[in-house]
Amino acid sequence: MAPILILKCTKCGGYILAKHAQKAKVCPYCGIKINLQKAIRVAAAENAFDASEIIKRLKAEKGFNHKP
Ligand SMILES: [Zn+2]
Structure with missing residues (x-):
C-alpha cells in the first residue's frame, strides 16, 4: 500500500499529506x-515527491487557489 495519503481537509x-499510519493531523x-479516518482520501503516493506532484495536478484541475 502506498505510504503517503493525500487527504482533503x-x-x-485544503490538501494535506499524511503518512499512512498517522491517525490525526x-x-x-x-x-x-x-x-484521518474521517477525512476524504483523494489519492495515495509512493513518496513525498510524488505526493506533491499529485497535489499540484489536483490544484490545477480544480482551480484551487488558497492563499495563506
Ligand atoms: Zn483546513
Missing part, C-alpha cells in the same frame, strides 16, 4: 485537527 478543503491551512 473537512473544513477548508493539524490542517496547515485552517488549523483544525483532522481525524
